Amino acid sequence: MSTQPAMVEVKNLWVRYGKYEAVKGISFSIPKGEVFGFIGPNGAGKSSTIKVLATLQREYDCDAVKINGISVKKAPHLIREMIGYMPDFFGVYEDLTAREYLHFFAAAYRINRTRRKAIVNDVLELTDLTEKIDAPVDSLSRGMKQRLALARVLLHDPDLLLLDEPASGLDPRARIEVRELLVALKEMGKTIIISSHILHELSQLCTSIGIIEAGQFVTQGSLDHIYKRLELSRVVHVQIVGEMNGICQKIESFEGVKSVSVQADRIAIQLQEDQLAVEDLHARLAATGVKIRMFQAEAMDMETVFMKLTEGKTA
Amino acid sequence: MKRRLLQFGLPLLSKELTEMANRRRTYIIRTIYALLFLGCVGFIYMDSMVPQMSNPLAMLGRGREIFQAMVFLQFVAIYLLLPAITCGVITQEKERNSLGLLLITRLSPSTIILEKYLGRLISMLTFLMLGLPILAFAYSLGGVSPAMFINGLWLLILAMFQIAALGVLCSSFFRTTVAAFIATYLLGFLLLFGSAIASELNLLFYGDIIRALNKVVNQIPGFNNNFSRGSMDLEFLFFAPYWFDRFSWTPGSNSVVKTLIFSLPILLSTLVSLMFAHYFLVRRAFLPANNFLLNLFKSLDRLFSSINNNRVTRGIVLVNDYVHLPESKPIAWRETSKKSLGTFRYLFRILVLLEVPILFLCIIIATSNPEPIVPGAVILLWIIWGLTVLFLAVSATSLIAGERSHETLDVLLTTPISGSELLDQKIAGVKRLCMVLLIPLLTIVLFEAWWKWENSQMNRGNQYESQWLAYLIGSLLTLGIYLPMLVYLFCWIGMKIKSQTKAILAALGGIIAWCLLPFILAFPLFILIPRLNTDSLIYGLFLGPASYVVLNEIAEFHEFGSTWVPLVLNAMIYGGFLLLFRTLCRNHIDENLGRLGYDNNSYYRPDIDSVEGISFDQQSQLSSDI
Numbered sequence: 033m034s035t036q037p038a039m040v041e042v043k044n045l046w047v048r049y050g051k052y053e054a055v056k057g058i059s060f061s062i063p064k065g066e067v068f069g070f071i072g073p074n075g076a077g078k079s080s081t082i083k084v085l086a087t088l089q090r091e092y093d094c095d096a097v098k099i100n101g102i103s104v105k106k107a108p109h110l111i112r113e114m115i116g117y118m119p120d121f122f123g124v125y126e127d128l129t130a131r132e133y134l135h136f137f138a139a140a141y142r143i144n145r146t147r148r149k150a151i152v153n154d155v156l157e158l159t160d161l162t163e164k165i166d167a168p169v170d171s172l173s174r175g176m177k178q179r180l181a182l183a184r185v186l187l188h189d190p191d192l193l194l195l196d197e198p199a200s201g202l203d204p205r206a207r208i209e210v211r212e213l214l215v216a217l218k219e220m221g222k223t224i225i226i227s228s229h230i231l232h233e234l235s236q237l238c239t240s241i242g243i244i245e246a247g248q249f250v251t252q253g254s255l256d257h258i259y260k261r262l263e264l265s266r267v268v269h270v271q272i273v274g275e276m277n278g279i280c281q282k283i284e285s286f287e288g289v290k291s292v293s294v295q296a297d298r299i300a301i302q303l304q305e306d307q308l309a310v311e312d313l314h315a316r317l318a319a320t321g322v323k324i325r326m327f328q329a330e331a332m333d334m335e336t337v338f339m340k341l342t343e344g345k346t347a
Numbered sequence: 348m349k350r351r352l353l354q355f356g357l358p359l360l361s362k363e364l365t366e367m368a369n370r371r372r373t374y375i376i377r378t379i380y381a382l383l384f385l386g387c388v389g390f391i392y393m394d395s396m397v398p399q400m401s402n403p404l405a406m407l408g409r410g411r412e413i414f415q416a417m418v419f420l421q422f423v424a425i426y427l428l429l430p431a432i433t434c435g436v437i438t439q440e441k442e443r444n445s446l447g448l449l450l451i452t453r454l455s456p457s458t459i460i461l462e463k464y465l466g467r468l469i470s471m472l473t474f475l476m477l478g479l480p481i482l483a484f485a486y487s488l489g490g491v492s493p494a495m496f497i498n499g500l501w502l503l504i505l506a507m508f509q510i511a512a513l514g515v516l517c518s519s520f521f522r523t524t525v526a527a528f529i530a531t532y533l534l535g536f537l538l539l540f541g542s543a544i545a546s547e548l549n550l551l552f553y554g555d556i557i558r559a560l561n562k563v564v565n566q567i568p569g570f571n572n573n574f575s576r577g578s579m580d581l582e583f584l585f586f587a588p589y590w591f592d593r594f595s596w597t598p599g600s601n602s603v604v605k606t607l608i609f610s611l612p613i614l615l616s617t618l619v620s621l622m623f624a625h626y627f628l629v630r631r632a633f634l635p636a637n638n639f640l641l642n643l644f645k646s647l648d649r650l651f652s653s654i655n656n657n658r659v660t661r662g663i664v665l666v667n668d669y670v671h672l673p674e675s676k677p678i679a680w681r682e683t684s685k686k687s688l689g690t691f692r693y694l695f696r697i698l699v700l701l702e703v704p705i706l707f708l709c710i711i712i713a714t715s716n717p718e719p720i721v722p723g724a725v726i727l728l729w730i731i732w733g734l735t736v737l738f739l740a741v742s743a744t745s746l747i748a749g750e751r752s753h754e755t756l757d758v759l760l761t762t763p764i765s766g767s768e769l770l771d772q773k774i775a776g777v778k779r780l781c782m783v784l785l786i787p788l789l790t791i792v793l794f795e796a797w798w799k800w801e802n803s804q805m806n807r808g809n810q811y812e813s814q815w816l817a818y819l820i821g822s823l824l825t826l827g828i829y830l831p832m833l834v835y836l837f838c839w840i841g842m843k844i845k846s847q848t849k850a851i852l853a854a855l856g857g858i859i860a861w862c863l864l865p866f867i868l869a870f871p872l873f874i875l876i877p878r879l880n881t882d883s884l885i886y887g888l889f890l891g892p893a894s895y896v897v898l899n900e901i902a903e904f905h906e907f908g909s910t911w912v913p914l915v916l917n918a919m920i921y922g923g924f925l926l927l928f929r930t931l932c933r934n935h936i937d938e939n940l941g942r943l944g945y946d947n948n949s950y951y952r953p954d955i956d957s958v959e960g961i962s963f964d965q966q967s968q969l970s971s972d973i
Contacts, residue, residue, distance in 0.1 A: 086761050087943045108943035112763045123758035127685045132672060139677035140762040184758075 037101035039064045039192055039223040040085065044095040047080045047247075054080040055092075056247035062225065062240075064191075067218050069238035070227035073342060077247040078227040079120065082196050085225070086117040099192055113141075116185030120197035120227075122177045126170035130161060130180055133169055134187060141188040155183040159213060175206025182213055193217065195226045199233065211237060231335050243341050250341045258337060259305075268301045268310060270317065271326035282320055286313070298326065359449070359459060363466030373470075380428075381477045384420060388481050391416045410488030411495070415595065417481050418499040422588045424474060425506050426539075427859075430531040431852065433467045433514025435524040437628065442524065442848075446632050456628045460621065464515050471507055492598040498591060498606045505613045506587035510535060512620035519624040522634040524848045528855075529737060538616065543582040544726060557581050584612045647696045678759070678769060682776030686742075694783045701731070701787040709794045721798055725900045728791045732896060735784045736833065740854040742780055743837035746773045747940065748847040756940070766936035766944055774834060781830045792822040795900075812902040817910035821899045824918045828925050829892060833858070835928035842932070842939035862893035889917050892924075 040062040047055035055077040062068045070078045083089040084097055087108040097104045104111050125133055134152045143151060156162045159179040164172060172180060178198060185193055198214070199207045211233050217224060218237065228234050234241065235255060242252035251258055272279060276299070280292045283301060288308025293300045303313060310329045317324060367373050395412050440446035449459055485491055514531045521527040546554040561581055583589035590609050594602040656662045673680035684690055705727065712723040750756040759769070799815035837854045844850040865888045885906045888894040895917040897903075904910045937944030 086757075088757055088760055088941065090938065090941055090943055105943060109763055109765070112761055115761065117758070117761040119754070119757045121754040123755050125681065125685075125753070125755060128681070135672040136677045136681060137762065139673040139675060139680070140759070140764055142675075142763065145674065181758075 037098070038062060039066070039100060040068075040225065041096055041098045041101075042081070042085075042094070043097075044093075045081065045084060045097060046093040047077065047084060047089060048091070048093075054247055055084075058244065058247070058249050059095075060242055060249065060252055062223060064223055065221050066240060067214075067224045067226065067238045069234040069241035070225060070244065071231060071234065071241055071338060072227075072244035076244045078244055079196055081244075082117075082194050082225065082227060085111075085192075086115060086194050087111050088117075113188065114190055115192045115194055116188070116190040117194045118181050118185050118196060118198055120200060122174075122181060124169050124177055124180060126168070129166050129168050130156070130172070131165045133180065134183060137184050138187050143188060151187060155186045158186065158216070159183040160209070173206070175202050175209060178202060178206065178210055179213065182210070186217075191223060193222055193224045193226075195224060197227055199228060207233065231338055243338065245342045266303050266305050266310065267330040268303055268313060269298050269326065269328045269330065270301060270324060271298045273323040273325050279320070279322060283317070286316055289313075357462055357465075359454060359462035360466050360469075363463065364469065367466070367470055377473065377477075380424070380474055384424070384477055385481070387420055388413060388417055388478075407488065408490040410485035411490035413481065413488070414485040414491045414495065414499065417478050417485065418503065418591060419588060421475055421478055421503050422506060422591075425471065425503070425510055426535070428474065429467075429471050429507065429510040430514050430535055431528065431856070432470055433464075433511045434518050434527040434531045436463045436467055436515055437518035437624075438521060438524040438527045441522055441632070441634070450629065450632060457625050460515060460519070460625050460628060464511060464621065464624075467514070468507060468511050471511065475503060475507070494598050494600065494602045495595045497603050498595055501606060502587040502591045502610060505610050505617070508617045509585070509587070509613050509620075512617040512624070513538065516620040516624040516627070519627040520631055522631075525741070525851045528852060529741070539583075539586045542584065546582050547722065547726065580609075584609075585616055587613055647700075648692070651696070676772050676775070678764070678772035679775035682746075682773060683779060686776050691779070694779055697780075698783045698786055701734075701784075702790060705731070705787050705790050709791065713794070713798060721795060724791055724795050724798075728788065728795070728900060729896075731784075731787050731791065735788065735830070736858055737855070738780060738784060739777065739830070739833050740837050740858065741851055743774070743777050743834045744841035744844075744850040744854045745847055746777065746838055746841055748841040748844065748850040751845055752847040760940060760942045766940070766942075767933050770838070770933055770936050774838065777834050777838075781834065785826060785830065788826055792819065792826070796822070814902070814910050817914060818899060818902070821895070821910070821914045821917075824914070825896060825899070825921075828918060828921045832892075832921060832925040832928055835925065835932045839928055839931050839939075842936070858892075862891045865890045865894060886913075886916065889913070889920055892921060 038061040040060070042061070043059045044057045045055055045059070046053065046057055054075075058077070058081065060068075070082070072078050080089065084092050084094075085099065085104065087104060094105075099111050100114055102110055102114075125136070128136060131152065134155065135148060138148045138152060153162070156165055159182055161176060161179055161183060164176060169177065169180065182198070185195075195214075199210050202210065214224065214226070214237055226234065226238070238255070240252065240254045241258065243250045276294070280294060280299065283289055283292050283299070286308060288304045288306075290302040290304055292302075301313065303310065308316075314324075314327055317327075392413055395409060437446065440449060450456070454462075486496065513535055514527070517527040517530040517534065518524075521530060542553075542557075546557050564581075580593075587610070590606060593609075594606045652662070708727060709724060712721050712727075747756070750759060764772075796815050796819040799813055799818055803813035803815055836858075840854045840857065841847075841850045844853055868887065868890065888898070895913065898913065902910075904913060907913050932939075
């Protein structure tokens, strides 16, 4: 029986810079096709871990760091063929045009000359930069440079994308554009490790997350799993037509409702989702005979998770 | 009242001094300087005093030698250290984007210039003050006249003002510390020795003009006694040590007055530098990032194109310089088609700019010199060597350091290009530059060899001066070994030092120190071990790479008794250094750049389209960790 190896497997990874321990024995595994969000405060060890995977860290200790079943330490040259790394800075040559820049890296990845033109056109189209093909790189906006960097990592069709803070320093429009691009890559089946401080965006994109602080994981797993483990309650906003006499008490008596607070034009209900699902709450409210004008479940708040789990420590 | 005090509180100077005091390297450099300086003076003392130790009275009056040695050492320190100390004074603010913040405060541009200037002067003054105990000691031994004492201090201070002002001017004009550093040394060299060199080479009849001017000045009543050294006085107008040497021997107030009068040009050059620094401070505060060399070449391009568009040549194109997309060596492609010091057309410009005047000068020099050694050609060769080192230091150290400073190195390192391949491609542009610089160097060497051959036919010169074959082989070997050696050395420094500016400064500082190494080592050795004579340590000269170049040019092989032994020895030493630096660069590139390397020689290259080409055995072997 053959078992497919995880795309990324990290066991007991330690990264030290002299006496300073940036990463302290973290372990995680990412299956193929997953989008893994790497979250943590500055200096938590995110970039060091990504650098190990990108073969850019010489000194580290581990039981295993493998990509596609191949040891990073033993065959860095093979790993480089499999990954697309985007650092937390642009990393673009400003004396080249977009076309020259992409052809430069296509040659660096030894892509067949006959296929280069088509591949460059494809990635430019994907990143919506076709019109800028002959524009000098230094004339592009920050968002465009970031998309160009994404186009670069896609040239050799890598299995794993390592994206270190891809949305940092971008304006809202550019951030949305980059996010949409990442969603497209996710749909293409790429495995992505993404570190970011913009937690709201990660929650919309990631299938699982790892929160790292002071070089150690404080939690990891799927978002739902983490919410449930932390027993975080979801807030549901409800507007009811007419008098609300006794309604609040009735709702509070439902099993799974933690609290009910009356606000100016609505009621905010705190819900234990593992005991009462949002749709069940709606059904039970409707059963009481009240007329519901609005029923809106608040999105799960990753910032709350982050704040609850981390203490602002660095390694 | 308190507010007024704050207004006059020299905030920028306070900040400069605080920053300097907070840096550990300030104290390290000061300690090293103190040790070197006191050590050198101590050795001179031992050298001149030890024979007189038995007779204390004989020691009296010998303070003059120590004082003179101290003053000349301080001059050397000023000319070597001060440009490096001052050239970053404004450019560092520009590089940190903090000059704008300074300019919007109530500090006027002149206050900024003066406070910055004072800050660096105080720094240099702390170095010079290390000589005070020696000064007191020398004075107590006697032999130092008050006039000599005043002249020495006055000229030291003036030299300090002059060089610091030049550094501030360059810092105010240029955008980067590297450009200001190079410009300060070049301008300083031209200011101090430009006139003498131009006169020696009689460039544009400059020597004739100076001699004529000297005659005119000597006919003016009251001046005829003062220009006793002929045209030299006019050639070294801005060189303070010359005037110290000129007037330190004559006691009395007359020599102090003469020193004050003849130091006016130095003072004037200081004021002019400061005025220009003030002029450029705001005008050149926010310079866009541009490539000075590239702009220079572009303007030359326009000039050459306009010359080429005439009735005869009609815009003829000898080499088509069309830039194609990269094929198989992308890094080499970028180095040779996108960098100003790597592209063919710009290198050709450098070649024309260097080669045409050299050919012209060689013809002029040859027609006016009857000796086998042509001083003008020798100086020219050394200048071209200096330029070569400068060009190579800037371009080779920037190969890796430039990638780091532009934050593109990490991206490049995650591509499957191996370390040695990356290095080979990176130095492709520098290799081209080497070839271009080689041509003017070869021109002068061949000219000199031909000239020696001509003289050997006529039996002119001594036995070493006319050995054209040894000269030619020695020069060719030096060129063949030194150029790649310098490239690999500078490239290695660029890998080791993370900041591009620091890497270039370290490369230039390192090569100067290496060239001076035999003299730095020999001096204390001769003093400490008096039984050593110069012959026993003469081969130690080859510890510095510049020594053979100098000896070969002036044919000073008397102490060696042969031209061939030094030639072979030098070639072996620096051939070894070439191999060492090459190995350091090539075999340790991944280690120096901080990425994982693949040490196995049988480098496996999979099919690019997938890694499925790896066999099961290879997979299992590669998957076992550690």
